[in-house]
Amino acid sequence: MEFPFEISARDGRARTGRWSTPHGEILTPVFMPVGTQAAVKALTPAQLEELGATILLANTYHLTLRPGDEVIAEVGGLHKFMNWPKPILTDSGGYQVFSLRSIRAVDEEGVTFKSHWDGSLHRLTPEKAVAIQENLGADIIMTLDECAEPGNYEYNRAALERTHAWARRSLEAHRRPDQALFGIVQGGIFRNLREESAAFIGALGFPGNAVGGLSVGESKSETYEVLEWMDACLPADRPRYLMGVGTPADLVEGVARGMDMFDCVLPTRLARHHTAILRHGRMNLMGAAYARDPLPVDPSCACYACANFSRAYIRHLVQTREILGATLLTIHNLSILLNLVADIRAAIAGGCYHRLREEFKSDRPDATPPL
């Protein structure tokens, strides 16, 4: 395997490890900040490095539309383009195509969709998704999959067939040995579909496997149940990536069910909606209660925002729509998630993961509403 993954400790089903990629080593469990358009909103790469981010996620759908994957290839690939020398993961574009509901037609071959910003028509196939991601040049790339509404059995059945056929075709199209192609398990909330999908995808021999189609409408307890099934079915010796999931409690519970990788737009998006993520709960800094509050957003946090600024100042920034408000809250929110996965790794290595999990017990399920 070209992307060696070494599990250094286990505690229950939780595991911590080291994963080598062409652009550096990743300690797992890992949280990946999202840089949708090849930029983590409101932050410089220097600020992300200072936060301890080791891998970023970028979105193929957005980058294909603007500036175009050929442009990025021409100027030397995504790492150089966005000045991020560490690992990058790109998705296949499938999630955006299906979730933005801009689809014109889905068939066995692929999907035709309308651009959300200029209305132009585009065609995505498994082969094209791989080719685009080869142009982008991320370390980890994803197969094109179809993300169905989680509770619709018939649709999930049909989408699964396509997702499996597309996974096989993606593997055949995959060329660059410096890119790890991940398969994606679908199947909604249905046990037989999920188990069938995990067995099928797991048997294809991808260097890593992802669980897709969660956090898209089903309840937290349903998400956790799906993850229980996944742990038993997915290859244990390769990284497992739970796509798009990222409240603190979700991370803790995902890790408890054997998941290794996470991404979520929540920390960056909430920051732009004047909201701080706390280890437990949230704080809306627009609140008048903070107008004269000299405390940092989170007195237990050591990030640049909490070490240097008061709630009163950040409240002033968000009230007056200063960009710096979004920047400071993004720094804080990512810091919470990145420090949490560091704590998770230490707890697993120390054999006391149950204690950390206990801390989050009252936060779940469905304790924290989505944005």
Add this chain to the structure above:
Amino acid sequence: MEFPFEISARDGRARTGRWSTPHGEILTPVFMPVGTQAAVKALTPAQLEELGATILLANTYHLTLRPGDEVIAEVGGLHKFMNWPKPILTDSGGYQVFSLRSIRAVDEEGVTFKSHWDGSLHRLTPEKAVAIQENLGADIIMTLDECAEPGNYEYNRAALERTHAWARRSLEAHRRPDQALFGIVQGGIFRNLREESAAFIGALGFPGNAVGGLSVGESKSETYEVLEWMDACLPADRPRYLMGVGTPADLVEGVARGMDMFDCVLPTRLARHHTAILRHGRMNLMGAAYARDPLPVDPSCACYACANFSRAYIRHLVQTREILGATLLTIHNLSILLNLVADIRAAIAGGCYHRLREEFKSDRPDATPPL
């Protein structure tokens, strides 16, 4: 004098010096980035320190409305509020009140104006402007003045009488020995008014003097002419601050006429309008010509933006409205101005200021249009 100003070298009428304030030393000539609402738009204080900024400007008008000067006083003053441990200058609020055309009434006592964001009525007097600035706690504070249209003689005559009376009252109201109160010369483009004003303000014994009412509609050659008169009239042993002026060529010409301090919103505002300031001219990064351009914005610039990112990337950021585009262009634009004043200081110290001035000859007058 509590704010010792030591001129270390002169070259023609240009001078370079060291100026001590309670929050540190300032090398002059100096450019002050503008943090209107107690934040330099799109940058953290850490990024400003990395850029070598030594003093920031904040606006009393905006801070009085939001969050209110008492709030800032309560949480420990402006330096602590915005986490900027170096010198700060606040204006009196007069410029905004007069330029935003929100005035309800001007009389000998002061001015009544309407808030631009909630329509509430406010009253500003010379004494109140000092009291507000004492609450804010900047190192350098300004007297309330009346900024008239530069070409209207009668209005300038009347405004000058008020400005002079208000300057005297401001001095009487001034209490904090850790704050340097600056007087402001007005008089539009009229030589007799400007000379009368400079003589009057200069004789009041302020630790520094400012030239106001320029860059508000008159031509560049008129600005430069006013500065010629100022050099002959204003006390030579104290800092001279040319308010609101800040293209590269303007700085060079202002220094050549004995000016020491400058501020301007142009670098930060242009950055948010996808425009880079170059040492000579400007570059609009929205242009399609930059879509595949691998060069940095300014190949001769060593700032974080130019050292690490291509025009193609910054063009992508501004096209997709990523906040990072504004941040990187702000870093670059401030870097151009801050490096220019460093070059100016070195040229004066080296006795070769005429050579630097020659470099900017073709840029003036009126070569660079305002935003």
